[in-house]
Amino acid sequence: MSLPSPLELLDQLESEAPAELEDCTSPEELEDYRVKYLGRSGMLRQILSSIGEIPSEQRPQVGKRANALKQKLSKKFEQKQGKVSSSSGSEEGAPPFDPTLPGRVNSRGSKHPLNLALERIVEIFERMGYTTVEGPEIETDFYNFEALNIPADHPARDMHDTLYLEDGRLLRTHTSPVQVHVMEAEKPPLQIIAPGRTFRRDAADMSHSPVFHQVEGLWVDRQATFADLKGTLELFVHRFFGPETRLRFRPSYFPFTEPSAEVDIQFEEAGGEWLEILGAGMVDPEVFKAVGYDTDRWQGFAFGMGVERLAMLKYGIDNLQLFYENDLRFLNQF
Numbered sequence: 001m002s003l004p005s006p007l008e009l010l011d012q013l014e015s016e017a018p019a020e021l022e023d024c025t026s027p028e029e030l031e032d033y034r035v036k037y038l039g040r041s042g043m044l045r046q047i048l049s050s051i052g053e054i055p056s057e058q059r060p061q062v063g064k065r066a067n068a069l070k071q072k073l074s075k076k077f078e079q080k081q082g083k084v085s086s087s088s089g090s091e092e093g094a095p096p097f098d099p100t101l102p103g104r105v106n107s108r109g110s111k112h113p114l115n116l117a118l119e120r121i122v123e124i125f126e127r128m129g130y131t132t133v134e135g136p137e138i139e140t141d142f143y144n145f146e147a148l149n150i151p152a153d154h155p156a157r158d159m160h161d162t163l164y165l166e167d168g169r170l171l172r173t174h175t176s177p178v179q180v181h182v183m184e185a186e187k188p189p190l191q192i193i194a195p196g197r198t199f200r201r202d203a204a205d206m207s208h209s210p211v212f213h214q215v216e217g218l219w220v221d222r223q224a225t226f227a228d229l230k231g232t233l234e235l236f237v238h239r240f241f242g243p244e245t246r247l248r249f250r251p252s253y254f255p256f257t258e259p260s261a262e263v264d265i266q267f268e269e270a271g272g273e274w275l276e277i278l279g280a281g282m283v284d285p286e287v288f289k290a291v292g293y294d295t296d297r298w299q300g301f302a303f304g305m306g307v308e309r310l311a312m313l314k315y316g317i318d319n320l321q322l323f324y325e326n327d328l329r330f331l332n333q334f
């Protein structure tokens with residue numbers, strides 16, 4: 001039996017090598033393949049270096065085919081190498097790492113619209129010189145009503161559907177009791193805002209919630225006048241809703257302010273409708289008496305606004321319940 005001729009070897013190589021390359025699945029197998037066929041003492045080299053031993057008329061043909069085959073196999077090898085090496089490093093059996101896939105986006109939280117509105121309100125008043133204070137959510141009848149000139153038989157109690165605790169205390173129905181705490185603890189002059197949660201016995205619907213938020217304001221000084229109150233609230237509205245916003249003061253009644261007013265703003269989006277956003281007035285002397293302030297020396301004004309109401313108008317939200325449902329499709333819009 002004679003040795004296979006170079007041409008026969010080339011035939012063999014051409015039919016076997018590509019199939020063997022297909023079977024390589026690891027970088028190690030690929031390296032073995034390279035050494036066997038394409039390496040310095042690989043089969044292709046051997047064929048080319050044995051070219052001197054074959055009849056000279058066959059040499060060009062063998063050389064040409066051997067070189068063509070070398071190019072073909074080298075190219076396939078490189079392609080295969082790209083695939084095998086890119087999957088190396090991943091877990092066994094895991095799908096190969098695909099660097100062309102889009103990256104995973106980290107989803108970021110956003111601020112709750114009520115907090116956005118509240119932060120803005122606080123910022124506006126702090127820039128005017130107000131200090132932010134907080135008061136308790138559980139109150140006594142004295143702070144929530146009595147000291148604010150709302151005695152037990154006063155009809156204004158009907159405006160506040162109160163939630164009582166078993167021990168007779170109650171959940172504050174407004175932030176006005178914070179006025180009383182501050183004035184008991186501090187001497188005038190003072191200028192504070194008091195944001196916080198408030199509670200009323202209301203069934204939850206599009207515009208009511210048993211838990212809601214208010215921001216109270218109080219300025220007591222020798223010369224804090226109704227004109228100052230108007231200027232303060234006008235500046236606030238223009239900063240919060242924009243300088244074009246129209247507002248009006250409507251006479252109203254609160255037991256703890258005299259005279260009292262409610263402020264409406266006009267909404268072009270709502271067909272020019274006037275919507276109430278806050279209550280305000282000059283602090284009633286009865287309130288100053290309850291905290292021991294000298295009514296001959298001090299006067300001042302107070303105001304209270306609903307944060308939900310302001311946020312709904314500012315962001316165009318038509319259902320109060322959206323604030324409390326924590327639906328990310330809603331919250332993500334802010």
Ligand code: PHE
Nearest residue numbers: 174176254279280302303304
């Ligand atoms: N406390 C009132 C309310 O809840 C609002 C208010 C505050 C009115 C301060 C006048 C002065 O409706």
